Ligand code: SF4
């Protein structure tokens with residue numbers, strides 16, 4: 543993490559960071575000139591054109607992390623001009639503490655600051671979560687959303703406090719691991735903590751790992767869904783720890799899909815893998831039509847690949863894309879609700895996509 547100018551070698555690359563960015567239009571020369579200008583401290587259009595998806599860190603063939611350069615310059619110049627109290631994202635850092643107590647010996651699940659986006663009475667209920675203690679609040683927010691608001695240094699600045707607050711919760715509830723509903727929190731206490739040599743005194747567990755492990759132990763309860771689905775891999779997944787040549791979450795989702803009878807259509811898609819598209823949340827309010835166009839392109843791509851459902855692992859992505867999914871008649875499903883469908887559970891008022899939105 544962090545831009546590495548020593549790796550930004552204009553003689554080796556073809557300016558892939560920006561020529562491959564699906565939201566802007568740069569040729570090789572233009573891309574290299576833009577990056578050179580940023581390095582030299584100049585303000586160039588990419589600072590406001592960028593929708594903060596972090597994909598160019600994956601596109602750069604030399605591992606220079608150009609997104610971190612853009613993010614750093616956005617913060618230094620305050621060019622996005624988003625106030626610190628902007629809602630809803632910044633607001634998540636100030637949410638009051640929340641707890642739904644489970645049973646002794648049950649898992650501890652943190653929803654961070656976005657517990658209204660993950661309605662725990664539906665998304666985190668049912669047999670998989672009966673015993674769980676569920677916590678949330680601004681003091682448990684990793685601050686990752688600030689990377690979309692021109693304040694990308696926030697997760698790093700907040701890291702020690704974030705880990706300390708979580709450690710106190712683990713101690714309070716007598717557990718040695720914490721499950722995270724949002725992979726932003728998970729990636730901050732894994733990838734970022736490792737990069738910063740910060741010790742984490744509990745074992746972080748991704749919600750996908752939790753679901754996968756639960757299903758493995760309760761295979762007899764599953765009725766396969768026999769559906770085809772696309773998958774929205776959000777920007778946060780790009781920060782996931784890597785296992786072999788894959789991001790760690792991809793094996794968990796593959797195992798879950800296999801166990802519950804969901805066939806992924808991702809292999810047939812244009813916008814998948816490194817080329818997966820952003821949900822558009824960072825520009826949803828400031829550049830609404832542009833965000834909707836990106837969403838439509840993304841969802842239509844899944845439909846063209848044969849998807850009968852669109853599965854989300856990020857609560858923010860589903861909150862911001864569910865309306866467009868509904869308009870294009872592709873039902874959005876949050877991952878816990880998808881698994882609960884295979885367990886034959888009633889999904890409650892939130893249905894598959896939260897807030898009672900009538901997607902069908
Ligand atoms: S960040 Fe990577 S792709 Fe972009 S100009 Fe530098 S080396 Fe090339």
Ligand code: SF4
Pocket residue numbers: 559560562563564565566588591592593594595596597598599609612
């Ligand atoms: S972060 Fe995403 S939108 Fe911004 S320049 Fe990189 S690839 Fe393009």
